Amino acid sequence: MGETSQLAALGSSAKSVRIAGRRRTSWVDRHFARLAVLPTTVLMLLVFGIPLLFSAWLSLEGWSPDQNLFGGKFNGLANYDDLLTDPEFIGSLILTLQYTVVVVTAELGVGLGIALLLNIDLPWIGVFRTLLIIPMMITPVVAAFCWKLLLDPDHGVINYFLQQHIVWLGRPGTALLSVAVVNIWQNAPYVAILLLAGLRSLPTEPVEAAKIDGASRFQMFWHITLPLLRPYLMVAMLLRMIFEFRSFDNVYVLTSGGPANSTMTLSMYTYLASFVRFDLSLGAAAAWMMLLISLIMCGFFIALVRRRDAN
Helix, strand or coil: CHHHHHHHHHHHHHHHHHHHHHHHHHHHHHCHHHHHHHHHHHHHHHHHHHHHHHHHHHHCEECCCCCCCCCCEECCCHHHHHHHCCHHHHHHHHHHHHHHHHHHHHHHHHHHHHHHHHCCCCCCHHHHHHHCCHHHHCCHHHHHHHHHHHCCCCCCHHHHHHCCCCCCCCCHHHHHHHHHHHHHHHHHHHHHHHHHHHHHHCCCHHHHHHHHCCCCHHHHHHHHHHHHCHHHHHHHHHHHHHHHHCCCHHHHHHCCCCCCCCCCCHHHHHHHHHHCCCCHHHHHHHHHHHHHHHHHHHHHHHHHHHHHHHC
C-alpha cells in the first residue's frame, strides 16, 4: 500500500509538472510577438525617448549659454508664448504650410504623370524605370550643391541656356521657387514609384469592360483608374506632407533661409534659434511645435481617409 501511494504521488506530481509546463508554453506562445519585439522596443525608447523627453524639458526651461543644460530656470510655457508672439515664427509657419501644400501637390501631379508614362509596356521601358530612381539615390545635400552650381548667376548652366543673368537664389521672388523645383525634382520619382506599383497591381477587368462600352482614355482614367489608385495617392500624399513640412537639407544648402527670410521654413527657424543664436530652449519649443502641428495634420488626414472608407 505504501509503494502504491508513493507511485500515485509521483504520478500526480509529474502530471502537475506537465500541466505547469504546458501552461508556461502556452503563455510564451500567446506573448511571443511581444517578447520578440521587447528588446527592440526598449532600445528605441532609450535612443529616441530620452532625447525627446530632454528636449521637452528643455522647452520648458529658461536656458542661457552660460548655464549647464540642467541649470536653466523652469519657465513653464513662456517659450511657447514667445514663439506664438514672434512675427518671424508666425511668418515661417505660414510659409511652411504654403510651401508644403504647393510642393506636395506638384509632386503628386508630376509623379502621377511619370507613373502613367512608365506604365506603358514599350521596348526598353525597364531602363527608364531604373533611371527614375537616380534622383532619389543622391544624397539631398549633394543634390542641393549640384543645383546650386547649376543656378549660379555667373557660371550656371541654366542661365547659359536662357541667355539671361538671373540671380535665382538671391532674389525673394525666385529663391523659394528654386528650392521648390529642387525638391520636386528629387522627390517626385518617389511618388512615381509608389503610384507605378499601384498601377501595375490594379485589376484589368474594369478597364476592359469600359473599352467594350466605348469609353475614351480620359473617361477610363478619370472614372476607373484614378478611383482605384486613390489609396496609393493617399499614402504618397501623407508621406510627402510629413517630409516636406520638415524640409531642411535643400533650404539650408541653397539659401539658408534667405534672402530676406523668403525661404525661412520652420526647420530653418528651429536650426537658427538653436545653433546660431544658441537659444536652445526656444529651439526645443519650436521643434515641439513642429511635431504637434505634424501630428494634427496626420490625425486630420487619417480621420478624413477613414471617413471616406466608411462611406
